[in-house]
Amino acid sequence: MIKALYPGSFDPITNGHIDIIQRASTLCNEVLVTVLPNLSKSPLFSLEERVKMIETVTEEFPNVFVTTYSGLLVNFANEQNAQVIIKGLRAVSDFEYEFQMALMNRKLNTNVETIFLMTQSKNSFLSSSLVKEVARLEGCIKGLVPGPVEEALIKKFQHK
Amino acid sequence: MIKALYPGSFDPITNGHIDIIQRASTLCNEVLVTVLPNLSKSPLFSLEERVKMIETVTEEFPNVFVTTYSGLLVNFANEQNAQVIIKGLRAVSDFEYEFQMALMNRKLNTNVETIFLMTQSKNSFLSSSLVKEVARLEGCIKGLVPGPVEEALIKKFQHK
Amino acid sequence: MIKALYPGSFDPITNGHIDIIQRASTLCNEVLVTVLPNLSKSPLFSLEERVKMIETVTEEFPNVFVTTYSGLLVNFANEQNAQVIIKGLRAVSDFEYEFQMALMNRKLNTNVETIFLMTQSKNSFLSSSLVKEVARLEGCIKGLVPGPVEEALIKKFQHK
Amino acid sequence: MIKALYPGSFDPITNGHIDIIQRASTLCNEVLVTVLPNLSKSPLFSLEERVKMIETVTEEFPNVFVTTYSGLLVNFANEQNAQVIIKGLRAVSDFEYEFQMALMNRKLNTNVETIFLMTQSKNSFLSSSLVKEVARLEGCIKGLVPGPVEEALIKKFQHK
Amino acid sequence: MIKALYPGSFDPITNGHIDIIQRASTLCNEVLVTVLPNLSKSPLFSLEERVKMIETVTEEFPNVFVTTYSGLLVNFANEQNAQVIIKGLRAVSDFEYEFQMALMNRKLNTNVETIFLMTQSKNSFLSSSLVKEVARLEGCIKGLVPGPVEEALIKKFQHK
Amino acid sequence: MIKALYPGSFDPITNGHIDIIQRASTLCNEVLVTVLPNLSKSPLFSLEERVKMIETVTEEFPNVFVTTYSGLLVNFANEQNAQVIIKGLRAVSDFEYEFQMALMNRKLNTNVETIFLMTQSKNSFLSSSLVKEVARLEGCIKGLVPGPVEEALIKKFQHK
Numbered sequence: 001m002i003k004a005l006y007p008g009s010f011d012p013i014t015n016g017h018i019d020i021i022q023r024a025s026t027l028c029n030e031v032l033v034t035v036l037p038n039l040s041k042s043p044l045f046s047l048e049e050r051v052k053m054i055e056t057v058t059e060e061f062p063n064v065f066v067t068t069y070s071g072l073l074v075n076f077a078n079e080q081n082a083q084v085i086i087k088g089l090r091a092v093s094d095f096e097y098e099f100q101m102a103l104m105n106r107k108l109n110t111n112v113e114t115i116f117l118m119t120q121s122k123n124s125f126l127s128s129s130l131v132k133e134v135a136r137l138e139g140c141i142k143g144l145v146p147g148p149v150e151e152a153l154i155k156k157f158q159h160k
Numbered sequence: 161m162i163k164a165l166y167p168g169s170f171d172p173i174t175n176g177h178i179d180i181i182q183r184a185s186t187l188c189n190e191v192l193v194t195v196l197p198n199l200s201k202s203p204l205f206s207l208e209e210r211v212k213m214i215e216t217v218t219e220e221f222p223n224v225f226v227t228t229y230s231g232l233l234v235n236f237a238n239e240q241n242a243q244v245i246i247k248g249l250r251a252v253s254d255f256e257y258e259f260q261m262a263l264m265n266r267k268l269n270t271n272v273e274t275i276f277l278m279t280q281s282k283n284s285f286l287s288s289s290l291v292k293e294v295a296r297l298e299g300c301i302k303g304l305v306p307g308p309v310e311e312a313l314i315k316k317f318q319h320k
Numbered sequence: 321m322i323k324a325l326y327p328g329s330f331d332p333i334t335n336g337h338i339d340i341i342q343r344a345s346t347l348c349n350e351v352l353v354t355v356l357p358n359l360s361k362s363p364l365f366s367l368e369e370r371v372k373m374i375e376t377v378t379e380e381f382p383n384v385f386v387t388t389y390s391g392l393l394v395n396f397a398n399e400q401n402a403q404v405i406i407k408g409l410r411a412v413s414d415f416e417y418e419f420q421m422a423l424m425n426r427k428l429n430t431n432v433e434t435i436f437l438m439t440q441s442k443n444s445f446l447s448s449s450l451v452k453e454v455a456r457l458e459g460c461i462k463g464l465v466p467g468p469v470e471e472a473l474i475k476k477f478q479h480k
Numbered sequence: 481m482i483k484a485l486y487p488g489s490f491d492p493i494t495n496g497h498i499d500i501i502q503r504a505s506t507l508c509n510e511v512l513v514t515v516l517p518n519l520s521k522s523p524l525f526s527l528e529e530r531v532k533m534i535e536t537v538t539e540e541f542p543n544v545f546v547t548t549y550s551g552l553l554v555n556f557a558n559e560q561n562a563q564v565i566i567k568g569l570r571a572v573s574d575f576e577y578e579f580q581m582a583l584m585n586r587k588l589n590t591n592v593e594t595i596f597l598m599t600q601s602k603n604s605f606l607s608s609s610l611v612k613e614v615a616r617l618e619g620c621i622k623g624l625v626p627g628p629v630e631e632a633l634i635k636k637f638q639h640k
Numbered sequence: 641m642i643k644a645l646y647p648g649s650f651d652p653i654t655n656g657h658i659d660i661i662q663r664a665s666t667l668c669n670e671v672l673v674t675v676l677p678n679l680s681k682s683p684l685f686s687l688e689e690r691v692k693m694i695e696t697v698t699e700e701f702p703n704v705f706v707t708t709y710s711g712l713l714v715n716f717a718n719e720q721n722a723q724v725i726i727k728g729l730r731a732v733s734d735f736e737y738e739f740q741m742a743l744m745n746r747k748l749n750t751n752v753e754t755i756f757l758m759t760q761s762k763n764s765f766l767s768s769s770l771v772k773e774v775a776r777l778e779g780c781i782k783g784l785v786p787g788p789v790e791e792a793l794i795k796k797f798q799h800k
Numbered sequence: 801m802i803k804a805l806y807p808g809s810f811d812p813i814t815n816g817h818i819d820i821i822q823r824a825s826t827l828c829n830e831v832l833v834t835v836l837p838n839l840s841k842s843p844l845f846s847l848e849e850r851v852k853m854i855e856t857v858t859e860e861f862p863n864v865f866v867t868t869y870s871g872l873l874v875n876f877a878n879e880q881n882a883q884v885i886i887k888g889l890r891a892v893s894d895f896e897y898e899f900q901m902a903l904m905n906r907k908l909n910t911n912v913e914t915i916f917l918m919t920q921s922k923n924s925f926l927s928s929s930l931v932k933e934v935a936r937l938e939g940c941i942k943g944l945v946p947g948p949v950e951e952a953l954i955k956k957f958q959h960k
Contacts, residue, residue: 002482002507023593027482027564072777084507089596091256092412095575096731102598103765108779113503116569116596118582121441125263137232139268162322162347183433187322187404244347249436251736252892255415262438273343276409276436278422281921285743297712299748392937411576416891423925428939445583457552459588571896572732601761605903617872619908642802642827663913667802667884724827729916735895742918753823756889756916758902 004028004084004115005077007069009038010050012149013057014131016123020088023117025061032080033058035068044132044156057146074109085114090124164188164244164275165237167229169198170210172309173217174291176283180248183277185221192240193218195228204292204316217306234269245274250284324348324404324435325397327389329358330370332469333377334451336443340408343437345381352400353378355388364452364476377466394429405434410444484508484564484595485557487549489518490530492629493537494611496603500568503597505541512560513538515548524612524636537626554589565594570604644668644724644755645717647709649678650690652789653697654771656763660728663757665701672720673698675708684772684796697786714749725754730764804828804884804915805877807869809838811845812949813854814931816923820888823917825861832880833858835868844932844956857946874909885914890924 004024010017010033024031035050037043045053051066058064069076077085085105087098102114119126131144135153142150164184170177170193184191195210197203205213211226218224229236237245245265247258262274279286291304295313302310324344330337330353344351355370357363365373371386378384389396397405405425407418422434439446451464455473462470484504490497490513504511515530517523525533531546538544549556557565565585567578582594599606611624615633622630644664650657650673664671675690677683685693691706698704709716717725725745727738742754759766771784775793782790804824810817810833824831835850837843845853851866858864869876877885885905887898902914919926931944935953942950 027593027595072774072779075777075779089575089579091260092572092575093253093256093733095569095572096733099569099598100731100765100767100770103601104770104774106598106600107765107783108774113507114598115507116598118579118586118594118596120586121444121583124441124444125260125267127260130260130264134232134264134268137235139232139235143267187433187435249415249419251740252412252415253733253736255409255412259409259438263441266438266440273347274438275347276438278419278426278434278436280426281423281924284921284924285740285747287740290740290744294712294744294748299712299715303747392934392939395939411580413573413576413893416893420891420925420927420930424930424934427925427943428934445580445587447580450580450584454552454584454588457555459552459555463587571900573893573896601764604761604764605900605907607900610900610904614872614904614908617875619872619875623907667913667915729895729899732892732895735889735892739889739918743921746918746920753827754918755827756918758899758906758914758916760906761903 002028002084003030003032003080003082004086005032005034005073005080005082006086007034007036007073009036009043009128010054011038011043011045011128012050012131012145012153013054014123014126014128014145015143016088016090016119016126018057018146019120019123020086020117021058021061021064024086025064028084029063031061031064031086032082033064033066034073034076035066037068037070045152049152053149053152056148072108074105074112077112078109083111083113085112087114087116088119089116090119162188162244163190163192163240163242164246165192165194165233165240165242166246167194167196167233169203169288170195170214171198171203171205171288172210172291172305172313173214174283174286174288174305175303176248176250176279176286178217178306179280179283180246180277181218181224182221184246185224188244189223191221191224191246192242193224193226194233194236195226197228197230205312209312213309213312216308232268234265234272237272238269243271243273245272247274247276248279249276250279322348322404323350323352323400323402324406325352325354325393325400325402326406327354327356327393329356329363329448330374331358331363331365331448332370332451332465332473333374334446334448334465335463336408336410336439336446338377338466339440339443340406340437341378341384342381344406345384348404349383351381351384351406352402353384353386354393354396355386357388357390365472369472373469373472376468392428394425394432397432398429403431403433405432407434407436408439409436410439482508482564483510483512483560483562484566485512485514485553485560485562486566487514487516487553489516489523489608490534491518491523491525491608492530492611492625492633493534494603494606494608494625495623496568496570496599496606498537498626499600499603500566500597501538501541501544504566505544508564509543511541511544511566512562513544513546514553514556515546517548517550525632529632533629533632536628552588554585554592557592558589563591563593565592567594567596568599569596570599642668642724643670643672643720643722644726645672645674645713645720645722646726647674647676647713649676649683649768650694651678651683651685651768652690652771652785652793653694654763654766654768654785655783656728656730656759656766658697658786659760659763660726660757661698661701661704664726665704668724669703671701671704671726672722673704673706674713674716675706677708677710685792689792693789693792696788712748714745714752717752718749723751723753725752727754727756728759729756730759802828802884803830803832803880803882804886805832805834805873805880805882806886807834807836807873809836809843809928810850810854811838811843811928812850812931812945812953813857814923814926814928814945815943816888816890816919816926818857818946819920819923820886820917821858821861821864824886825864828884829863831861831864831886832882833864833866834873834876835866837868837870845952849952853949853952856948872908874905874912877912878909883911883913885912887914887916888919889916890919
């Protein structure tokens with residue numbers, strides 16, 4: 001019985017995230033998508049909006065759940081009896097940062113293992129921030145994010 | 161007949177940029193240096209100052225023109241009938257970011273091709289932000305930027 | 321009038337190479353695919369076989385030609401009045417090697433410019449050697465190489 | 481019920497490999513260490529020697545088994561009903577190669593997932609080939625490989 | 641007689657920094673730890689607090705001294721008759737940035753040499769910002785920073 | 801009193817190596833250029849030829865000496881009372897390999913420190929193997945290697 005956290009700021013969730021969630025859901029008994037506040041950047045969507053969007057676009061996966069957490073991730077893993085943290089890798093720059101985080105998390109709690117899945121090549125250029133930038137400039141984001149997220153992004157930038 | 165955009169924030173233009181412009185101008189019929197506002201960082205020079213400096217230091221190239229644009233770059237390429245976006249590569253970290261941008265731009269418009277030129281090795285450590293940092297600390301920037309840009313940088317930091 | 325060399329060992333040509341050739345053929349007036357002997361590895365296909373395969377799979381591009389060369393590439397560019405060498409980039413490790421080659425070529429001949437095109441993301445994991453390895457182990461290579469190359473690979477490994 | 485392959489040439493197995501095996505064995509129901517012949521390099525230890533050494537040094541893990549395979553890895557995963565291929569990552573250069581392999585394997589068989597575990601930082605400089613080089617030069621390899629492997633390496637190079 | 645600067649923002653000093661300082665102190669006659677203000681990020685500790693902490697945790701090294709500087713580093717090297725700037729390398733991303741800085745510094749003053757020491761593998765995931773993040777979330781930072789820094793970090797975040 | 805080894809295969813020595821030797825010779829009391837046999841590649845020049853060439857082109861540096869060694873480098877450092885191993889870094893791929901070697905060497909002997917110097921940007925594309933390849937194809941190698949090495953390379957390839 002493997003329970004996994006899939007942490008991120010998901011501002012907003014992209015098709016790259018969903019690809020990882022889908023594959024994690026076939027490997028693990030339960031995947032808990034864990035939305036982190038992201039203190040360093042001011043988010044476009046509120047925590048509540050992000051959770052709601054993820055719930056909507058992952059409702060087809062019965063073993064995927066969504067929550068938020070603002071403390072130390074390995075403590076949350078402990079509380080939740082999650083043995084695994086899932087991360088998606090796209091590029092070398094991801095790799096170095098994630099390596100550093102994985103080693104720190106192992107130092108903080110040796111019972112929690114970080115495992116990495118490779119993003120599908122067609123999503124390798126996708127990031128939440130790039131999608132936001134394209135949406136802000138009114139470019140077409142179809143195929144980059146799920147339908148409901150596309151609508152939310154368009155609405156968001158109309159109000160700006 | 162190849163028309164190319166060479167986009168960047170050029171805050172300010174360095175000898176590395178001019179190296180790329182010169183080589184692009186021998187390959188393409190027309191090169192349109194496209195100054196982007198750069199929302200994420202507060203610029204040292206205004207858009208107008210940047211355009212003027214680039215016009216001054218590229219006036220020897222008859223097929224190089226300067227403009228500004230604040231929307232989606234591939235749309236501007238379309239409006240201008242430019243088939244090509246030129247980017248200069250210096251280092252691995254450039255490469256990953258530019259790869260991501262090139263793939264996104266191809267997704268947004270398959271008619272616009274991004275081509276990459278390598279920066280001359282002697283300019284590989286040059287960046288606008290590093291030049292600004294050296295100028296701010298009153299280090300010698302001769303040889304890193306053209307004469308008029310050197311003067312403008314010195315004046316800028318005297319007034320600060 | 322831009323004439324470009326597209327050098328490589330093409331042992332064999334893959335869909336990744338064809339993607340680069342197609343895009344180069346829309347940017348340049350003439351693209352000369354230049355098959356290099358590749359001294360360091362013993363090739364699977366002879367130079368003649370490689371040239372023939374490339375001719376077959378690029379015959380739809382009227383401005384693409386195929387040849388072989390075994391000397392210094394920049395000298396061949398000079399002989400051919402080619403101003404440009406085209407290279408495809410897939411990954412960081414490509415980048416460093418190609419950067420080194422481009423700087424050396426510029427040192428040897430400043431009139432020849434190396435330009436880089438990004439491989440489509442769906443081809444980013446494709447390489448001739450990986451395709452050969454999969455074919456050797458009788459894995460399916462459909463979609464990785466053009467039909468005639470697929471057949472040639474299968475035949476080659478049946479005879480081994 | 482997750483069954484995983486952990487493929488490699490293991491010539492010989494190091495403490496870095498054992499670190500990955502141990503962690504994989506707590507995440508998966510069964511881990512099948514799969515020794516590949518490694519055609520491109522001439523191995524120091526025969527396939528049989530390598531299998532025997534791995535069996536000896538992993539006997540404390542009841543759900544870890546050892547085998548050899550010389551065909552297409554994803555076919556072997558299918559035969560074995562293994563859903564997962566485990567790989568250890570140490571450095572950026574590993575990452576690019578493994579990324580390429582993982583994407584190719586997914587193309588060949590979408591039912592097999594490659595997951596990556598990070599090597600412990602204290603093992604990040606360990607590789608079978610570096611260990612062999614040190615042993616060949618009669619340097620101390622204690623702490624880099626398990627005791628039986630250390631003995632086998634010393635014996636091997638005495639006979640050379 | 642080699643005198644070295646070891647520059648950084650040290651906000652706060654970690655065991656990784658101390659590892660570098662210790663090794664530099666055995667190679668050089670004098671090591672001057674040079675605390676830079678770090679304009680781009682708002683620091684957690686004041687310059688004075690940082691200097692005091694470093695003095696406390698390096699007092700066992702008789703040839704290590706601490707100071708602050710806010711101008712051009714190579715000018716400070718000149719003033720201090722330091723021939724060498726010491727930097728620690730952990731990862732590829734460090735490498736590229738430090739390479740750029742080293743080349744710029746050589747351009748500004750060819751008499752000052754930058755030398756690089758590798759961080760011990762067990763510290764490769766350590767950075768001041770990651771340590772601060774863990775401390776802020778009340779994770780255990782024992783073993784990552786010296787005792788006095790651990791206390792200072794805990795106190796700092798209690799007052800927040 | 802710092803004594804340094806500068807190891808390499810130097811097949812042949814390039815201007816990039818000489819740049820590192822010159823700078824090492826101003827930092828260290830003695831630099832011992834240590835020519836390694838390089839088992840994995842068949843060398844172009846014999847050990848004796850390589851030593852002689854290095855002696856010729858470094859004779860202006862009174863504190864630089866040349867020798868050969870075929871055992872474990874850290875043992876040689878001990879025998880020679882050398883506290884330091886000098887390595888030149890050019891690119892990310894160098895960095896990862898050298899990092900691995902430096903950590904292994906520290907494991908084998910904690911008294912020997914590896915220090916890294918950055919290659920001048922104008923030499924960043926220079927490698928012995930690339931120079932040999934250009935010389936073999938009769939390209940101009942002036943400015944890449946010292947005069948005597950240029951002559952030796954030309955003679956070598958005339959006889960082939």
